[in-house]
Amino acid sequence: MESLVVRGAPHEYVLEEGILSSLETKLKARGFHHVLVVHGDASWKAAERFWPEFTAVEATYWQYNGICSQNQMDQLAAVVQSGEYDAIVGVGGGKLLDLVKGGAYQTKRPYVLVPTLASNCAPWTPLAAVYTDEGTYTHYDVYPENASLLLLEPRLLLTAPKELFVAGIGDTLAKWYEADVQLGSMDEKSPALEVAYYTAKLCRDILLEKSDEALRAFDIGEVSTAFCKVAETIIMLGGMVGGFGDQYGRIAGAHSIHNGLTVLAETHGILHGDKVAYGILVQLALEEKWHEIEALRLFYEKVGLPYSLTQLGISLQADLRSVAEKATVAEESIHVMPFPVSADAVVSAIKKLEEKNEGLQAGV
Numbered sequence: 001m002e003s004l005v006v007r008g009a010p011h012e013y014v015l016e017e018g019i020l021s022s023l024e025t026k027l028k029a030r031g032f033h034h035v036l037v038v039h040g041d042a043s044w045k046a047a048e049r050f051w052p053e054f055t056a057v058e059a060t061y062w063q064y065n066g067i068c069s070q071n072q073m074d075q076l077a078a079v080v081q082s083g084e085y086d087a088i089v090g091v092g093g094g095k096l097l098d099l100v101k102g103g104a105y106q107t108k109r110p111y112v113l114v115p116t117l118a119s120n121c122a123p124w125t126p127l128a129a130v131y132t133d134e135g136t137y138t139h140y141d142v143y144p145e146n147a148s149l150l151l152l153e154p155r156l157l158l159t160a161p162k163e164l165f166v167a168g169i170g171d172t173l174a175k176w177y178e179a180d181v182q183l184g185s186m187d188e189k190s191p192a193l194e195v196a197y198y199t200a201k202l203c204r205d206i207l208l209e210k211s212d213e214a215l216r217a218f219d220i221g222e223v224s225t226a227f228c229k230v231a232e233t234i235i236m237l238g239g240m241v242g243g244f245g246d247q248y249g250r251i252a253g254a255h256s257i258h259n260g261l262t263v264l265a266e267t268h269g270i271l272h273g274d275k276v277a278y279g280i281l282v283q284l285a286l287e288e289k290w291h292e293i294e295a296l297r298l299f300y301e302k303v304g305l306p307y308s309l310t311q312l313g314i315s316l317q318a319d320l321r322s323v324a325e326k327a328t329v330a331e332e333s334i335h336v337m338p339f340p341v342s343a344d345a346v347v348s349a350i351k352k353l354e355e356k357n358e359g360l361q362a363g364v
Contacts, residue, residue, distance in 0.1 A: 004245075033057055034083075034085050038063075043117075080109060101127070
């Protein structure tokens with residue numbers, strides 16, 4: 001077994017209505033007197049009404065361009081260094097938070113995260129998915145420091161588009177399937193891997209049980225127990241799987257399929273979690289677990305996750321060979337699966353999955 005590094009959690013985490021009123025106090029407690037607040041356009045419009053007025057902390061605001069690329073990280077690092085900021089505060093979704101992590105690492109600054117949506121575990125993890133400036137996935141980086149502070153304002157999370165919350169459910173559901181394919185066959189697990197494996201199963205169980213109720217609460221803007229539980233499952237429990245499992249609990253086939261799909265220009269506007277949700281089904285098709293696929297399809301239909309290429313907006317005549325080749329490059333996580341996976345196997349799995357979908361839709 002490879003060595004295991006545990007990066008379990010942010011230094012401090014709170015989910016609470018009105019928690020942002022405590023932000024300045026928490027910044028001062030850390031000795032942060034001059035901060036750079038990084039935000040997006042839509043994310044800042046959502047966060048602004050919850051944002052406190054600072055009186056003792058000086059804040060400068062900087063808007064990113066919507067992509068977590070190496071070029072954008074370099075630009076952020078240059079801004080941080082020129083302003084001599086004590087810390088970086090990220091306000092936004094996963095790509096923005098990943099960008100802040102990368103900029104913080106380059107400048108050796110601590111960072112604070114305020115997510116504006118619950119769509120992935122990016123707020124919890126010291127990991128960044130990096131893309132080209134055009135939006136094609138290239139790699140992910142793992143950094144040595146977690147967030148100094150992570151604050152979740154549930155009323156802010158409810159302002160996000162519903163489809164992002166649904167995508168978060170899909171992305172987090174993958175935690176179980178991608179962890180199980182590695183950890184399920186291990187006879188002896190370290191305590192950290194036991195935590196990762198248990199947490200991955202908890203992700204699946206909570207999402208299958210509570211997602212429908214949480215989505216009903218989302219529709220009426222209610223900070224309900226079910227909504228908070230699913231939001232924390234997406235952000236906290238999802239992050240703990242990789243945080244304690246390291247390479248054994250992070251990603252496998254589903255995320256490789258996501259990465260492969262990014263070679264198709266028409267997928268660049270498709271949400272990360274939606275592509276990962278489809279990737280789960282392709283991974284299960286590679287494993288020949290068709291009964292599991294059928295059960296998940298019912299759940300996908302209920303919550304609105306895509307289970308076919310056409311639902312992703314991808315033509316059945318798309319270049320599946322390019323998708324499969326990208327998904328199976330040597331460094332991809334699909335190769336942690338317990339059998340060899342080739343580009344031919346991925347193309348075959350996708351075609352079989354689509355055939356099954358067509359059969360189900362036709363009532364066969």
